[in-house]
Every structure is written in structure tokens, then in C-alpha cells.
Amino acid sequence: MxxxxxxxxxxxxxxxxxxxxxxxxxxxxxxxxxxxxxxxxxxxxxxxxxxxxxxxxxxxxxxxxxxxxxxxxxxxxxxxxxxxxxxxxxxxxxxxxxxxxxxxxxxxxxxxxxxxxxxxxxxxxxxxxxxxxxxxxxxxxxxxxxxxVLKRSGARPGDLICLSGTVGDAAAGLVALRQGVREGFLVSRQLDPTPRVAAGVALAEGGLATAMIDVSDGVLGDLGHIREMSGVGARLELAKLPLSDEYRAACGDDPYALALSGGEDYELLFCIAPGKRGEVEALFAKLALRLSVIGEITATPEVKLVTPGGGVYAPGHGGFDHFG
Amino acid sequence: MxxxxxxxxxxxxxxxxxxxxxxxxxxxxxxxxxxxxxxxxxxxxxxxxxxxxxxxxxxxxxxxxxxxxxxxxxxxxxxxxxxxxxxxxxxxxxxxxxxxxxxxxxxxxxxxxxxxxxxxxxxxxxxxxxxxxxxxxxxxxxxxxxxxVLKRSGARPGDLICLSGTVGDAAAGLVALRQGVREGFLVSRQLDPTPRVAAGVALAEGGLATAMIDVSDGVLGDLGHIREMSGVGARLELAKLPLSDEYRAACGDDPYALALSGGEDYELLFCIAPGKRGEVEALFAKLALRLSVIGEITATPEVKLVTPGGGVYAPGHGGFDHFG
CATH class of the missing domain: 3.30.1330.10 (PurM-like, N-terminal domain)
Known part of the structure; x- marks a missing residue:
């Protein structure tokens, strides 16, 4: 019918x-x-x-x-x-x-x-x-x-920048779909993401985070929204970006490009005071959800991406823009 | 740009x-x-x-x-x-x-x-x-x-069926637009309808209406929603349908077809107990909004459309269906 x-x-x-x-x-x-x-x-x-x-x-x-x-x-x-x-x-x-x-x-x-x-x-x-x-x-x-309620505007210099789960998967999944792949972890991360509702609610109700956003436009783009609304900068250690094995196998020579700028992972990107780290780790252990501290908030309004060798990484672009 | x-x-x-x-x-x-x-x-x-x-x-x-x-x-x-x-x-x-x-x-x-x-x-x-x-x-x-809050389900047999403003204008305006007309009353009723917010709020806060709906799908279609949710029927006197002069001039031989089935007038169709009629008339006078009593709610679950001569009018169809 x-x-x-x-x-x-x-x-x-x-x-x-x-x-x-x-x-x-x-x-x-x-x-x-x-x-x-x-x-x-x-x-x-x-x-x-x-x-x-x-x-x-x-x-x-x-x-x-x-x-x-x-x-x-x-x-x-x-x-x-x-x-x-x-x-x-x-x-x-x-x-x-x-x-x-x-x-x-x-x-x-x-x-x-x-x-x-x-x-x-x-x-x-x-x-x-x-x-x-x-x-x-x-x-x-x-x-x-x-x-x-957690806003984008509460991040303060010295806060740790945290991510739930892994990033880059959904963008790599879209690449795979366009190449004809129809199943597997990356594809399912693109087609059927899990919203981190329990983690978001627990972070708010535990008073654990200072600012939060979901990763829909990409880590750099969404961190940019927190930076702009909080009037702060950030220092990210690329070696600490949470990357899945499947993503690593698929990402080619540059493991950071899609992980930084690929959207649609729907993970939580949030900032915490350093003293809350233990509590947040305990929460994520209880939720059986991966937690990564990927950098820290700085006072100067720039973002610095530090490679594993200590160099500076220059990203191709900052996030998804629908009209860009 | x-x-x-x-x-x-x-x-x-x-x-x-x-x-x-x-x-x-x-x-x-x-x-x-x-x-x-x-x-x-x-x-x-x-x-x-x-x-x-x-x-x-x-x-x-x-x-x-x-x-x-x-x-x-x-x-x-x-x-x-x-x-x-x-x-x-x-x-x-x-x-x-x-x-x-x-x-x-x-x-x-x-x-x-x-x-x-x-x-x-x-x-x-x-x-x-x-x-x-x-x-x-x-x-x-x-x-x-x-x-x-006013619902569709509160109409009772004996209630008077009322309309704000006039109906059929927006549908006639769409016909005119398709014929190349670009201005005038009917066109403006189609392109720039006025939501009857003050009347809706006053009817609710005065406890004046038993059921209400806005005329988006057409009088017959929207009255059908009230009838269905209230488990009642209706008798409409077509001579009492509020028709604008501009509509009458444009509607051709059958003044009732578009007035009954044309949507998008965004007038209020509502039912009142007969004892509230004076209060409702006073309200609409204060709002400088036309009020018409076009029929009454009946116990049998059918709708009867009475022509000015006392005959029965058979409409072409009952209202707008997006997939129809």
C-alpha cells in the first residue's frame, strides 16, 4: 500500500x-x-x-x-x-x-x-x-x-578537555559507505549513532563539567563553539584523541584529519576542573563508556594542536559548515 | 552576497x-x-x-x-x-x-x-x-x-457552531494567484493570514467554548475532526456561512464549495453552549472580529448541510488531505 x-x-x-x-x-x-x-x-x-x-x-x-x-x-x-x-x-x-x-x-x-x-x-x-x-x-x-544545565560558555583556563567514546568513526563510515561498504563498526557509527544521554545527565547532576557540547560538526568545530562562548583557547594533544582500531585501519596516512574535523560522532566534548578527574573517571567506568582527556583549556583565544612528536599540527579545516 | x-x-x-x-x-x-x-x-x-x-x-x-x-x-x-x-x-x-x-x-x-x-x-x-x-x-x-485549554473533543449536542471572520477567501486567493492576480483581499488572505490569537485566548479564558479548531484544512474537514473527537454530528446552514464580498464576486455559481472545503483561512471554528451566545457576541464586538453562528451540533454522527431553500447540499469532498 x-x-x-x-x-x-x-x-x-x-x-x-x-x-x-x-x-x-x-x-x-x-x-x-x-x-x-x-x-x-x-x-x-x-x-x-x-x-x-x-x-x-x-x-x-x-x-x-x-x-x-x-x-x-x-x-x-x-x-x-x-x-x-x-x-x-x-x-x-x-x-x-x-x-x-x-x-x-x-x-x-x-x-x-x-x-x-x-x-x-x-x-x-x-x-x-x-x-x-x-x-x-x-x-x-x-x-x-x-x-x-550545562552550557558552552562555562569553560575556564586550566580545565581538562574530555571526550566520550571515540571520534572520526562516523566520518570514516561515510567514506566507507561511498566506497560501497554496507556494514561494520564504522558504517554503524555513521548510520546509527548512540546519543550519550546517561553520561550527559550524570555529568550535569554531579556538577562535574564546566561546559559541554556534542560532537556533531567535528571536534575542532565544536571545541571552537565552546572556545568562542567561553572566551578561551585550547591545547589539544593529538596522541590522546580516542581513535577506534577500525578508524585507525581505515584512516590512511593522517589519523588526525577526520578525527578532528569529521562530524556526526555524537560523542560528548566537555570541560572539567582538574580536581574532578577522579570522579569523572569513576562515572565513565560505571557507564562502561570510554573517557579520554585530550587537552586543556588555555587563556589565549587560540587552539594549539600538539603532535605526538611535540610539533604543531595544522588542520585542513575547522568543522562542518552547511553553506561552506 | x-x-x-x-x-x-x-x-x-x-x-x-x-x-x-x-x-x-x-x-x-x-x-x-x-x-x-x-x-x-x-x-x-x-x-x-x-x-x-x-x-x-x-x-x-x-x-x-x-x-x-x-x-x-x-x-x-x-x-x-x-x-x-x-x-x-x-x-x-x-x-x-x-x-x-x-x-x-x-x-x-x-x-x-x-x-x-x-x-x-x-x-x-x-x-x-x-x-x-x-x-x-x-x-x-x-x-x-x-x-x-480547549480541545476538539468537548462539543455536545445542542452546542452552536461558530466561525470567526470569513471562509473560502484563502482558497479563492490561491485560484486567483494561479490566474495571475498578484494583489487584493483574497490574495492577501492566502499569502498573509492572521492567526486569531486574541480571540482564541479570550474564548478559553472566558470559559466560553466547548471545543475549538483552526480552519486549516477547510470548514468541513476541520468540523469533521471536532465531530470525530467529540462523537457528535452537525447541522450547518449554508446561508449563514460568512462569505466576504470579494469571495462572492470570485466564487462563480457555487458559493459553498470553496467555503466548505478550501483550507488555509486560519479562522477559528468553535462550539459554544447556546447560553453563552450573548457573551461571545460581546467578545467579538470588542475584538472587532466578525462572528457567525453557522449551525449546531447534533447527536447523530453525520453532517447535514442545509441550503438556503431548505434542501440538502452534497459537497464534492470533505477537506484537504496531503496524500489524497
Whole structure:
């Protein structure tokens, strides 16, 4: 069956019946707007990301379930970077009338699987016909106490710069996909990233970090946002960049280029006072998540990249710019 | 200058500097997510609408300022239909690298003009490059006390069915645009609708309505949503449909077809107990907004359309379906 046969309201009903109730939702799908119940003493964290076919994803590379999971994950990652608990989300999707309903069923299964895993409830959105490719827009909401929210602006000279997980994998995975590879660790890091929600929330609630961002544009680009908002510089030791074995095998002569400038790893890049290092290490051990201290925040507003031999590395470019 | 020269982050900075602060916004544009301060004892109403080039708008028909205003208006209209005060919104926009920055400046001027008029603050969003046409996604947030929120499900047999303003204008305006007309009342109703925010809030806060929806899909389609959610039927007197003189002059032999099934008027369709009629009339007089009682809610789950001569009118179709 195609969407044209099911119709817009048939599609909405089909989606709605798979959505569970939540105490934070007074009214969900079905009215002109959803009604959400804010938790006492919390602020609402809200973020929005668009994913466009042929720009952000290629249907010859990914299955609909992964696309559904990733569409939500990139938003959950933004909430994680603020230290927020995910609560609700809205999904806008535009797609052609001739798309088989099976595609939407599988896409929604991925979206709702990830939503359940991270405690987010679908409360509304928009469906419409597209004359071009598929366009997805998700707005995700989370909550946290205002004094615990982590911003980009809190980094101070002397802070240690930390990363969760490994970096460069997603960019290397995209290179591999373009070369015809369809599976493996790097490909799955590109197509199905894991938002670091538990780590982000624990860093915020433990008062452990001074600034945080998620690695969506690349380590250098995202560190640049922290530097700019905090008015600081940074010194990175490239030997300490967390690189997976698969990335090392795939990256060629320069192991740093993609690890520094490749986006979409959705790891957390955060700064901590040196005295918190033990606590943060204990937290990451508990979460079974790799932690790397890759450098430190400096007072001068420049970034210095130190090679393993002690030299200075000059990167090709600083991060992903959609219009660049 | 083109967007490619300004870059993604240059564009974001350019937008950000025109956004005023608001007490409901703890953190606006510039972090991974915005942080919003909910009002005490209120629920958050949230809605999302996508507007796609060649589907929802045609740049040969409209100027960028009108497109900006309408993009926000369709979302504010959803908040109005719940009886909510607009508070904040997020804007996602995908557009080609070759788009002149002047287009974005004029589009944003329209968005922010409408935002200021209705008290909504831009708090975040997403900008990205599109390989197809322009895609716009706005998520708008409002607030209201939960016991005052108006739903689609509250209509009861005997309730009077009311409309604000006039209907059919926007659909007739689209017909005129396609025939080459570029100005006038009908065209402006299509390109630059006014969300009925003050009326929606006053109906909710006065406890005057039992159910409400905005006319985005057409009177019959939107009344159908109220009927379905309330488990009721309706009897409409076509002679009482509020039609503008300009619409009457343009509609040809059948004045009811577009007035019943044409969407995008963004008027409020609502139900009231008969005893509230005087109060509602006084409210609309104060707002200088036309009010029409067009029929009543019935117990049987059908809709009956009565012609001026007392006959039964059979409509061509019931409302807009994106995949129909």
C-alpha cells in the first residue's frame, strides 16, 4: 500500500496507535497542539534538527529503521549535551505520495524504538506530501533543574578537555559507505549513532563539567563553539584523541584529519576542573563508556594542536559548515 | 552576497542579533538546546508545521516577508485554537547555497515582525543546505492553565457552531494567484493570514467554548475532526456561512464549495453552549472580529448541510488531505 491510499489522517492514526501514554503529556497527538506538563522547578530544554534526503542521508545507504533511530538520536544528543532528561518530541515528515507505507512503518518503528529506549514520548508533528525527497524535522524536549544545565560558555583556563567514546568513526563510515561498504563498526557509527544521554545527565547532576557540547560538526568545530562562548583557547594533544582500531585501519596516512574535523560522532566534548578527574573517571567506568582527556583549556583565544612528536599540527579545516 | 559566502554560523549570528530577550527564555540561540522557563500552573502547548516550496508556497506568488509571517502564523493559529498564549518558537530552514542573503534577511524580517506582534520569541532552530527547494519547519510553544485549554473533543449536542471572520477567501486567493492576480483581499488572505490569537485566548479564558479548531484544512474537514473527537454530528446552514464580498464576486455559481472545503483561512471554528451566545457576541464586538453562528451540533454522527431553500447540499469532498 502507498501513502496515497492510506491518506494523511490514516497515516496519523497508524502512528498514534503505537505511542504509549506518559505522565508528562496531558494531550498528545490529535489536537491542534499537544499539552505538556512541566516538572516542578525545571526548565524545558528544546532543540530542533532537520534531516534531508541527499544531504543528511542516502536511502541507498541506510535502512528505514536506522534512519528513524538516527533522526531522533541527533536531537537526543543535543539534549544530552545540556545535561537534560529527554521527555517528549514532535516529528515533521514530508515524503512523496508514492512512498510505500512499509517505509513509514519501518521508519516509525526505528523512531519509536529509540524513543522508548531514552524515555521520550511522541506528542505531535506534521505529515505532508513532498515533491522532492524526504524531509524530516524533529523537535525534542527535555528537562533539568536550571542550576544544573550545562552550557558552552562555562569553560575556564586550566580545565581538562574530555571526550566520550571515540571520534572520526562516523566520518570514516561515510567514506566507507561511498566506497560501497554496507556494514561494520564504522558504517554503524555513521548510520546509527548512540546519543550519550546517561553520561550527559550524570555529568550535569554531579556538577562535574564546566561546559559541554556534542560532537556533531567535528571536534575542532565544536571545541571552537565552546572556545568562542567561553572566551578561551585550547591545547589539544593529538596522541590522546580516542581513535577506534577500525578508524585507525581505515584512516590512511593522517589519523588526525577526520578525527578532528569529521562530524556526526555524537560523542560528548566537555570541560572539567582538574580536581574532578577522579570522579569523572569513576562515572565513565560505571557507564562502561570510554573517557579520554585530550587537552586543556588555555587563556589565549587560540587552539594549539600538539603532535605526538611535540610539533604543531595544522588542520585542513575547522568543522562542518552547511553553506561552506 | 550568497549564503555560501556568509556560511552557516554567519547566518545564525545574523539572525541572533535581531532577537530580543524574554523573561521566559533562560538560554536562547547559541547552545545545543534552548532553556525555557515554564510559567507556574500552566501546561506547555506545542505544535509543529512544515512549509515546503512548490507544495505550500510558490516564490513567484509571494514576497519573502509574507512567507516569513505566514510560516509563523500557521503555527500561532494552532496555539490560538487551544486557547494558548504564544511564548517561543524554533525555526528550521533548509535552502540552497546560492540563495541571496537578501532573501533570508527579508524572510527573517517577516518572521520576527509576526513574532513581535504576537509575543513569541525565537529561541533556536536549525539551518542547513538544501539540494531541492526551500523547506521550513517551525515549532511554536504557548502556555495556558490546563483547565482552560480547549480541545476538539468537548462539543455536545445542542452546542452552536461558530466561525470567526470569513471562509473560502484563502482558497479563492490561491485560484486567483494561479490566474495571475498578484494583489487584493483574497490574495492577501492566502499569502498573509492572521492567526486569531486574541480571540482564541479570550474564548478559553472566558470559559466560553466547548471545543475549538483552526480552519486549516477547510470548514468541513476541520468540523469533521471536532465531530470525530467529540462523537457528535452537525447541522450547518449554508446561508449563514460568512462569505466576504470579494469571495462572492470570485466564487462563480457555487458559493459553498470553496467555503466548505478550501483550507488555509486560519479562522477559528468553535462550539459554544447556546447560553453563552450573548457573551461571545460581546467578545467579538470588542475584538472587532466578525462572528457567525453557522449551525449546531447534533447527536447523530453525520453532517447535514442545509441550503438556503431548505434542501440538502452534497459537497464534492470533505477537506484537504496531503496524500489524497
Amino acid at each position: 502507498r501513502l496515497a491510499e492510506l491518506g494523511e489522517f490514516g497515516l496519523i492514526d497508524r502512528i498514534k496507535k503505537n505511542v504509549a501514554a506518559s505522565p508528562s503529556v496531558l494531550l498528545g497527538i490529535g489536537d491542534d497542539a499537544a499539552a505538556l506538563v512541566p516538572a516542578p522547578e525545571c526548565v524545558t530544554l528544546i532543540t530542533c534538527d532537520m534531516l534531508l534526503e541527499s544531504v543528511h542521508f542516502d536511502l541507498s545507504f541506510c535502512d528505514p529503521e536506522s534512519l528513524g533511530r538516527k533522526s531522533l538520536s541527533v536531537n537526543l544528543s543535543d539534549l544530552a549535551a545540556m545535561g537534560a532528561h529527554p521527555r517528549q518530541f514532535l516529528l515533521g515528515i514530508a515524503l512523496g505520495k508514492e512512498v510505500p507505507i512499509e517505509f513509514m512503518d519501518r521508519f516509525m518503528a526505528g523512531v519509536l524504538e529509540q524513543a522508548e529506549r531514552f524515555g521520550a514520548t511522541l506528542v505531535g508533528g506534521d505529515t505532508c506530501a513532498s515533491k522532492g525527497g524526504i524531509a524530516i524535522s524533529i523537535t525534542a524536549l527535555g528537562e533539568q533543574r536550571p542550576e544544573l | 550568497r549564503l555560501a559566502e556568509l556560511g552557516e554560523f554567519g547566518l545564525i549570528d545574523r539572525i541572533k542579533k535581531n532577537v530580543a530577550a524574554s523573561p521566559s527564555v533562560l538560554l536562547g540561540i547559541g547552545d545545543d538546546a534552548a532553556a525555557l522557563v515554564p510559567a507556574p500552573e500552566c501546561v506547555t502547548l506545542i505544535t509543529c508545521d512544515m512549509l515546503l516550496e512548490s507544495v505550500h508556497f510558490d516564490l513567484s506568488f509571494c514576497d519573502p516577508e509574507s512567507l516569513g509571517r505566514k510560516s509563523l502564523s500557521v503555527n500561532l493559529s494552532d496555539l490560538a485554537a487551544m486557547g494558548a498564549h504564544p511564548r517561543q518558537f524554533l525555526l528550521g530552514i533548509a535552502l540552497g547555497k546560492e540563495v541571496p542573503i537578501e532573501f533570508m534577511d527579508r524572510f527573517m524580517a517577516g518572521v520576527l515582525e509576526q513574532a513581535e506582534r504576537f509575543g513569541a520569541t525565537l529561541v533556536g532552530g536549525d539551518t542547513c543546505a538544501s539540494k531541492g527547494g526551500i523547506a521550513i519547519s517551525i515549532t511554536a510553544l504557548g502556555e495556558q492553565r490546563p483547565e482552560l
